[in-house]
Structures are given as C-alpha cells and as structure tokens.
Amino acid sequence: MRAMHRLSARAVATLGAGKYADGAGLWLHKREDGGGQWVLRYTIHGRRREMGLGAASAVSLKEAREAAERWRAMVRADKDPIKERERKRREDARNIHLLKDIADDAFEARKAELKGDGKSGRWFTPLELHILPKLGKVPVADIDQKDIRDALSPIWHTKAETARKAMNRLGICLKHAAALGLDVDLQATDKARALLGRQRHKPENIPAMPWRDVPAFYSSLGDGSVTHLALRLLILTGVRSGPLRHVREDQIDGDVWTIPAEAMKGRKDATVDFRVPLSAAALTVIDQARRHAREGFLFPSVRRGVISDMTMSNHMMRAKMDYRPHGFRSSLRDWIAEMTETPYEVAETVLGHIVGGSVERAYRRTDYLEQRRKVMEGWSDWVCGKAVTADDSI
Missing domain, CATH: 3.30.160.390 (Integrase, DNA-binding domain)
Known part of the structure; x- marks a missing residue:
C-alpha cells in the first residue's frame, strides 16, 4: 500500500x-x-x-x-x-438563484460593453423599476410568460419604450441564467409579448425649439453658471448631452474638441473618435467654464461628478418651456437645411450621424472637419445675434 x-x-x-x-x-x-x-x-x-x-x-x-x-x-x-463537484454546483445554483441575483450578475458581466461601464444606470434602470419589484425574489427557473405579462402590463401601452427596454433586459437575464446552467424558459419573453399584444403608444419626438427662437433663448443664458454655460455650449456644438456633460479639459485641443468613440451614441466602431470644430463663441464659453472645472471636468455638479441629464432640462421647465435640451440638435439641423447649401453628408456629420454603408465609409476617409467648421461658425453667428440670411448660404 x-x-x-x-x-x-x-x-x-x-x-x-x-x-x-x-x-x-x-x-x-x-x-x-x-x-x-x-x-x-x-x-x-x-x-x-x-x-x-x-x-x-x-x-x-x-x-x-x-x-x-x-x-x-x-x-x-x-x-x-x-x-460530481460540477454537478453539485449546478444543483446548488439552480436552487438559490433568484432573478435579482441573475440581474445583478448579468449587469456586471456587461458593464465593459456599456457606456461609462453602465454608471449612468440606464441599462439597469428598466429592470430595477418595472421588473425586480415584482419578480426579483422569484427563482429565475420559475418565471414564465404570465409573470412577465403581469409585471409589464401597467406600462405596456403608456410607457411603450420603457416597457420594450425592460422586456429586452429581462431576455438578456434569462439567457445569462441559461449560460450558468439554470433551467429557464428562453421563450418566455416572446410568449409574454404575444400575451400583451401590439403596443398602441406612438413614440413622440423630443420637443425642439424653432431655430428662429434660439438666439433669444441663448441671450438669456448670461449668468455664467455651470448650467447656463453647459446649455450655451450644447447649442453651439450640436452634440448630445452625454458627451457635453462629461467634456474634459484634456479633450480640447486648440479649436477642436475630440469626443472619445465610446461616448458617441450609435457608433459601433469603438476606435473612431469624433472631432467637433469649435467656433469662436464656443471657445469663449469653454474659457468661462474653466473657472468651474473640477477634476478635469468643465461642468461639475455641486457635490460630485458632473451635472445630471435633468439639470439643463429643469432649467427649461422652470422657464415654462415645452422644449428640451436634446431638441437643439433638431434646431441646428433645421437651420442648416433652411439657411445653408450644406451637402447632406456634411450636415449629417455635424450631428455625429453615420452616413453611408460600410463599404462607402471604408473608402471615404474624411470627417468633413473644415466644411463643418464653416457651418458651425455660421450657426454661432446666428445664435449670437449676428445677421445671417439666405444670401449668406454656406
């Protein structure tokens, strides 16, 4: 022996x-x-x-x-x-995994592919508000289409987009559970959609201020506060509020602001940054914002981090306006269409939109920076109250 x-x-x-x-x-x-x-x-x-x-x-x-x-x-x-040890682990997991545990684990697994590692909470919020309060303590293997229907029926038609996101996130959680070896019904979300029926709610566009009214609103933003300066730069650049709120001093090089690719909504190619030409007026706003900078951010919040998405919206709501900050992108696009001769490709690139198919983009290496610079200078002239007529078409 x-x-x-x-x-x-x-x-x-x-x-x-x-x-x-x-x-x-x-x-x-x-x-x-x-x-x-x-x-x-x-x-x-x-x-x-x-x-x-x-x-x-x-x-x-x-x-x-x-x-x-x-x-x-x-x-x-x-x-x-x-x-045998692996079999025992699978049995234990099957017995203890509640949906809330699976949701947390699925979120952690996907943080790397989410903007800012999901810190803004947009991925998890639909689950947190509309699924987990009712199903969070239910074993994931026990969840069926009727449970999902009952959880989402109160908002299925009234908050259609939120309900759609919650359903999609739940589907991801179920797939995550299946990958862990749990016995779940991967068709449960599709069956729930069949039970809930077609959504009646029609999505509404974000209210946009008419471009002719923008100069008057811009001139009202004159107190030099973080909120006023953020709104001014948002209007002058036409970017989305996310990159605007998170703009850092080290992203500004001369008269060009480079937004990291991962911060650009809808851009799957994470290697391509987006350059924003800065007009003279935009550079003035940035210089004023540097007085408020903290930890490199130009628009810090009062306590920590950067200003929230609602900070600028609340300012417009208090002014009893139906318009919202994101709508200034539409204001800019309408001004370009009505007051300039800007080619379609350049106009869409101003807003950071992807133009053309993958083959066309592979051969087109320009981002129209110089053409966009002329457009944004013209827009700044208009916004700041300088006369711009159809005869001054760009």
Whole structure:
C-alpha cells in the first residue's frame, strides 16, 4: 500500500517551490512566491485527472487529507469527483438563484460593453423599476410568460419604450441564467409579448425649439453658471448631452474638441473618435467654464461628478418651456437645411450621424472637419445675434 501522511504542518509552511506528495494521490504544489495549492491525483475510467482542493493558505493539511479521502471514496464508487463537484454546483445554483441575483450578475458581466461601464444606470434602470419589484425574489427557473405579462402590463401601452427596454433586459437575464446552467424558459419573453399584444403608444419626438427662437433663448443664458454655460455650449456644438456633460479639459485641443468613440451614441466602431470644430463663441464659453472645472471636468455638479441629464432640462421647465435640451440638435439641423447649401453628408456629420454603408465609409476617409467648421461658425453667428440670411448660404 502506498505510504500516506508524508507531510507535516511545518513542512507545508516551510517547503520551497516544488511538488510534494502526501500520499494516496494528495499533492502539495508550492510556488516561488511561497503560496501553495492542494491537488488530488486520481484515475477514473482509464483517465488520469488532477483536482484542485484549495489554496494551502486557506485549507490546512488535515482538511486537505479529509477532502481527499471523501473524493477517493467517490472514485471507488466509479464516479468522477470533478464531474460530481460540477454537478453539485449546478444543483446548488439552480436552487438559490433568484432573478435579482441573475440581474445583478448579468449587469456586471456587461458593464465593459456599456457606456461609462453602465454608471449612468440606464441599462439597469428598466429592470430595477418595472421588473425586480415584482419578480426579483422569484427563482429565475420559475418565471414564465404570465409573470412577465403581469409585471409589464401597467406600462405596456403608456410607457411603450420603457416597457420594450425592460422586456429586452429581462431576455438578456434569462439567457445569462441559461449560460450558468439554470433551467429557464428562453421563450418566455416572446410568449409574454404575444400575451400583451401590439403596443398602441406612438413614440413622440423630443420637443425642439424653432431655430428662429434660439438666439433669444441663448441671450438669456448670461449668468455664467455651470448650467447656463453647459446649455450655451450644447447649442453651439450640436452634440448630445452625454458627451457635453462629461467634456474634459484634456479633450480640447486648440479649436477642436475630440469626443472619445465610446461616448458617441450609435457608433459601433469603438476606435473612431469624433472631432467637433469649435467656433469662436464656443471657445469663449469653454474659457468661462474653466473657472468651474473640477477634476478635469468643465461642468461639475455641486457635490460630485458632473451635472445630471435633468439639470439643463429643469432649467427649461422652470422657464415654462415645452422644449428640451436634446431638441437643439433638431434646431441646428433645421437651420442648416433652411439657411445653408450644406451637402447632406456634411450636415449629417455635424450631428455625429453615420452616413453611408460600410463599404462607402471604408473608402471615404474624411470627417468633413473644415466644411463643418464653416457651418458651425455660421450657426454661432446666428445664435449670437449676428445677421445671417439666405444670401449668406454656406
């Protein structure tokens, strides 16, 4: 019979790097850094296998011997310890995983592909508000189409877009659960859609201020506050509020603002940044904003981070306006169409839209920066109250 219990607790702590047998297939693998790992070697069905039993710093010699004996008994019963351990883990997971746990795990797994690692909460919010309060404590394997229907029916028609996002996020969670080996119904969301029926709600465009009214509103933003300056730069550049709120001083180089590709909505090619030409008026706003800068951000909030999406919207709401900040992109686009001779490709690129198919874009290497610069100077002249007529078409 093979010798057993060759090692001592002192030897486990003091041995140098190498592999040391305790007997009957139990080995201690020591590393150069002093750490170690317990390994059980065994043969099952003609295959030689090695099974980790834990780190030597966490599992004592006595505990390693006891664990090794339990798994050797399983080998004698003609069962593979590694496969049995995995089967037990799957059974345990199936018994304890609630939807809220799966949702958290799915969110963590996807953070890297979300803008800003999902810190804004937009990915998780539809689940958090409309799914988890009703289904969060339900075992994910028990969720069916009727549960989903009951959770989303209150908003299915009144908040159609939010309901659609919540349904999609839930579908991702179910796929994540299936990947973990849980027994879930991957068709549950499709069945729930069939039960809920076609959505009646029609999405409404964000209210946009008519371009002729923009100069008057711009002139009212004169107190030099973070909110006023952020709105001024938003109007002058035509960018979305996300990149605007997160603009950093190191993104500004001369009269060009470079927005990182990952911050651009709808751009799948994460290697392409977007350059924004800055007019003289925009540069003046940026210089004024530098007085408020904190941790590199030009538009910091009062407490921490940057101003929220609602900060600028609330300003317009308090002024009893139906318009919203995002609508200034439409104001700019309408001004370009009515007051300039700007080619379609240039006009769309002003707003950061992707123009043309993948083949066309592969051959077109320009981002029309100089043409866009002329357009934005003309827009700034208009916004700042300088006379721009149809005769001054760009």
